[in-house]
Amino acid sequence: MAYRLTVIGTGYLGATHAACMADLGYEVLGIDVDTTKVARLAAGDLPFYEPGLEALLRKGLDSGRLRFTTSYEEVAEFGDVHFVCVGTPQKAGEYAADLSFVDGAVESLAPHLTRPCLVVGKSTVPVGTAARLAGTLARLAPAGGDALLAWNPEFLREGFAVQDTLQPDRIVVGLPGEQGAAEHAEKVLREVYGTMIAAGVPFITADYPTSELVKVSANAFLATKISFINAMAEVCEASHADVTKLSEALSYDDRIGGRFLGPGLGFGGGCLPKDIRAFMARAGELGADQALTFLREVDQINIRRRIRMVDLAREQLGGSFTGRTVGVLGAAFKPDSDDVRDSPALDVAASIGAQGGAVTVYDPKAMDNARAAQPGLAFGTSALDAARGAHVVLLLTEWPEFRDMDPAALGEVVAERNILDGRNALDPERWRAAGWNYRALGRP
Numbered sequence: 001m002a003y004r005l006t007v008i009g010t011g012y013l014g015a016t017h018a019a020c021m022a023d024l025g026y027e028v029l030g031i032d033v034d035t036t037k038v039a040r041l042a043a044g045d046l047p048f049y050e051p052g053l054e055a056l057l058r059k060g061l062d063s064g065r066l067r068f069t070t071s072y073e074e075v076a077e078f079g080d081v082h083f084v085c086v087g088t089p090q091k092a093g094e095y096a097a098d099l100s101f102v103d104g105a106v107e108s109l110a111p112h113l114t115r116p117c118l119v120v121g122k123s124t125v126p127v128g129t130a131a132r133l134a135g136t137l138a139r140l141a142p143a144g145g146d147a148l149l150a151w152n153p154e155f156l157r158e159g160f161a162v163q164d165t166l167q168p169d170r171i172v173v174g175l176p177g178e179q180g181a182a183e184h185a186e187k188v189l190r191e192v193y194g195t196m197i198a199a200g201v202p203f204i205t206a207d208y209p210t211s212e213l214v215k216v217s218a219n220a221f222l223a224t225k226i227s228f229i230n231a232m233a234e235v236c237e238a239s240h241a242d243v244t245k246l247s248e249a250l251s252y253d254d255r256i257g258g259r260f261l262g263p264g265l266g267f268g269g270g271c272l273p274k275d276i277r278a279f280m281a282r283a284g285e286l287g288a289d290q291a292l293t294f295l296r297e298v299d300q301i302n303i304r305r306r307i308r309m310v311d312l313a314r315e316q317l318g319g320s321f322t323g324r325t326v327g328v329l330g331a332a333f334k335p336d337s338d339d340v341r342d343s344p345a346l347d348v349a350a351s352i353g354a355q356g357g358a359v360t361v362y363d364p365k366a367m368d369n370a371r372a373a374q375p376g377l378a379f380g381t382s383a384l385d386a387a388r389g390a391h392v393v394l395l396l397t398e399w400p401e402f403r404d405m406d407p408a409a410l411g412e413v414v415a416e417r418n419i420l421d422g423r424n425a426l427d428p429e430r431w432r433a434a435g436w437n438y439r440a441l442g443r444p
């Protein structure tokens, strides 16, 4: 039988999962507590930018296989498999993750579950959450032991969300402890992901805590790799070495590899920063905090890059931002995204603004989100517009249109030809040849 799927929470993760599952041929019902979001999705209007996703959303809606609702009753009635895709943001003023949306989703769904079904958590959660939620299900679902829970972490990257969902590196599923329940849950998920498994995607089964840890430890590793090269950048700065050459030379060692070894302004976004903090908080609760003290350093190195960028800009302006004009290129936390959550670029722009600089920001996709997050900053209509009259230009998100900028054209509009490359995205020789004073993090 073809299972009917539901997706609870239709943000970056849920909307992508819903549209991709519909594309695989499933009937999918998405639910969100945000009625505006649901209305927009149902109208084929994706509330955020993600390459290729809006087309997939419309295709799903047109086929009739993809629908959205705000009713948990309808979701419970419709679905055989319920994917929980709600957010787990950082708690205000704490390192720990805020689990109120995950708890809320399961508590809202469970009382309506009257027939056998599988609830599949995809949200990134502190280890131990799945076991607790299995208890919630058992307590609140009228179906009792026929409403099972599995944990199936999602590794998608923004900007590659569709590709990462349809062709994942691996599928990891955390199964219940009881053997019969585990076998059933595994069988259901093997069928749901049948196309991918047939295409050779590794399918790894584990217990709940291991599956939860796979996700946070993957993100901790990636964050560590980025902070490692950024720590090397600090040493390069102190010793007049070039971290981009260093990174290139390291990358040819297969054991190290070149991915996530890009030095610059460091990591941001809705995942890496909050996930490593929540991981530290959880390890502390478990009495294993010593194991993760290095992540504190990873976080610190990352934050120091933002401070260093602001210092470099101030230095370039002779020691003060007062009365000086700064053009900022980039607001999203990375290219091909409109996400400004914990964005290094926007953080640097705001900090320069707070120190008296007249900052104008431009980003190809993240303008609305950036304006909402930092209403005090000025926003330009293009890269040239943001750079007009600037005493220094900062490249903080490596969008292709910034990488490919013509140094001569930009040179025409600025007050002074000073460029700081926060992402090591430009060719210094080309910019210097066009009369620019080029500086970057970790390079002479």
Ligand code: UDX
Binding pocket: 154, 155, 156, 157, 158, 159, 219, 222, 226, 259, 260, 261, 262, 263, 264, 265, 266, 267, 268, 269, 270, 271, 272, 333, 334
């Ligand atoms: C990340 C994980 O990659 C993904 O597997 C997980 O599911 C969610 O978190 P995402 O937040 O979309 O995905 O972004 P990612 O591509 O990992 O980049 C994170 C940050 O690291 C960005 O700010 C990026 O600019 C930065 N980065 C990345 C570097 O500074 N250097 C690099 O070499 C790579």
